[in-house]
Amino acid sequence: MMEGRILKALSGFYYVDTGDQVVTCRARGKFRKLGISPLVGDMVRISQQPSGEGMVDEILPRKNAFIRPSVANIDQLVVLASGAIPKTDPFLIDRICAIAALKGCGVIILLNKCDLDPADDLYEIYKTSGIPVLRVSAETGEGIEELKPLLDGKLSAFTGNSGVGKSSVLNALDSDFAIAVGEVSQALGRGRHTTRHVELFRLGCGGEAMDSPGFSSFETDEMNMELKERLDETFVDFAPYRTECRYVGCSHTKEKGCAVLRALKDGEIHPVRHRSYLRMHEDLKPLQAWQQKK
Numbered sequence: 001m002m003e004g005r006i007l008k009a010l011s012g013f014y015y016v017d018t019g020d021q022v023v024t025c026r027a028r029g030k031f032r033k034l035g036i037s038p039l040v041g042d043m044v045r046i047s048q049q050p051s052g053e054g055m056v057d058e059i060l061p062r063k064n065a066f067i068r069p070s071v072a073n074i075d076q077l078v079v080l081a082s083g084a085i086p087k088t089d090p091f092l093i094d095r096i097c098a099i100a101a102l103k104g105c106g107v108i109i110l111l112n113k114c115d116l117d118p119a120d121d122l123y124e125i126y127k128t129s130g131i132p133v134l135r136v137s138a139e140t141g142e143g144i145e146e147l148k149p150l151l152d153g154k155l156s157a158f159t160g161n162s163g164v165g166k167s168s169v170l171n172a173l174d175s176d177f178a179i180a181v182g183e184v185s186q187a188l189g190r191g192r193h194t195t196r197h198v199e200l201f202r203l204g205c206g207g208e209a210m211d212s213p214g215f216s217s218f219e220t221d222e223m224n225m226e227l228k229e230r231l232d233e234t235f236v237d238f239a240p241y242r243t244e245c246r247y248v249g250c251s252h253t254k255e256k257g258c259a260v261l262r263a264l265k266d267g268e269i270h271p272v273r274h275r276s277y278l279r280m281h282e283d284l285k286p287l288q289a290w291q292q293k294k
C-alpha cells in the first residue's frame with residue numbers, strides 16, 4: 001500500500017507520484033460503479049498487482065474539485081493578466097477570484113509582460129483588494145524570483161486568457177516545464193495547444209503547477225446556486241463591510257444603509273471590483289435551484 005498524487009490521467013491510466021517513483025495505475029471498478037472518477041490532483045492509495053500493474057484503491061478526501069478542467073485539491077489559482085496585448089478584462093479576473101474563494105482556493109494575480117506594459121490600471125484595482133498582485137515578465141525574468149516562494153509547497157493552477165503567457169511564466173520558473181510538456185505532446189502526436197488533458201508538473205523551486213487554459217470556461221461551469229447565495233463572501237475586499245449593512249441579506253446593490261456601498265463611495269472598495277460584483281449578481285439572478293446540474 002502506497003500513497004501518492006495523481007499527476008496525469010490519460011486513456012484510463014493514472015500516473016501516481018509516490019514521492020520516489022511514478023506508478024502507472026488503473027482504477028478499481030468500484031469507482032465507476034459509484035460514479036466517481038479519480039482526478040488529477042487527487043491524493044490516492046494504490047497497490048501493486050502481482051502483474052506489476054498499479055491499482056488505485058482509494059481516493060483520499062478532497063479539499064476541492066473543479067469541473068473543467070477536472071482537477072482536485074488545488075491550493076491556489078495563479079491568475080495571469082496583462083496590460084499588453086492580449087489585454088486582460090478585470091471581469092475575467094474577478095470571476096476567477098470569486099470562484100476560487102468559493103472553493104477554498106487561494107489566488108495570486110500576476111501581471112505578466114510588464115516589460116511591455118506595467119498594467120497600472122490592473123495594479124491599482126488589485127492593490128487595494130486584499131488579493132496578492134505581482135508584476136512579472138517571462139521575457140526579462142522580472143518578478144520570477146519573488147514568485148517562487150509563493151508557489152513552494154502548494155499545488156497551483158495557472159490560468160488566464162489565451163496568450164497572456166501561462167506557459168512562458170512556467171518556463172521561466174523551470175526550464176524543464178517545456179520539455180515535460182513537449183514530450184507529452186509528441187507522444188500524442190499533436191501540439192500542446194490542442195492537448196486536452198491536464199498534467200501536474202513538479203517545479204524545481206518547490207511546489208507543483210499545472211497549465212490550465214480551461215479555467216476560462218469557469219463562468220459557465222461553476223456559476224451555480226452556491227455562488228449565487230454566497231457571492232458577497234467571495235469578494236474578499238467586501239469582508240470588513242458586508243456584515244455592517246443595515247439589513248440582513250443586503251445585496252449591496254442599492255440598499256439604504258449598505259456598508260459596502262458606503263465603502264465604495266469612500267474609495268475603500270475599487271469601483272471596478274464593485275462593478276464586477278454587480279455584473280455577476282445580475283448574471284446569477286436567473287439561476288434557480290432546479291437548474292442545478294446533478
Ligand SMILES: Nc1nc2c(ncn2[C@@H]2O[C@H](COP(=O)(O)OP(=O)(O)OP(=O)(O)O)[C@@H](O)[C@H]2O)c(=O)[nH]1
Pocket residue numbers: 112113114115116136137138139140160161162163164165166167168169193213
Ligand atoms: N514581451 C513579452 N512577451 C511575452 C511574455 N510572456 C509571454 N510572452 C509572449 O506571449 C505569447 C503567448 O505566450 P504563451 O506563454 O504561449 O501564452 P499562454 O497563456 O500559455 O497561451 P495559451 O496556451 O494560448 O493559453 C508568446 O509569443 C510569448 O513569447 C512577457 O513577459 N513579455
Ligand SMILES: [Zn+2]
Pocket residue numbers: 242245250251252253255257258259260261
Ligand atoms: Zn450591503
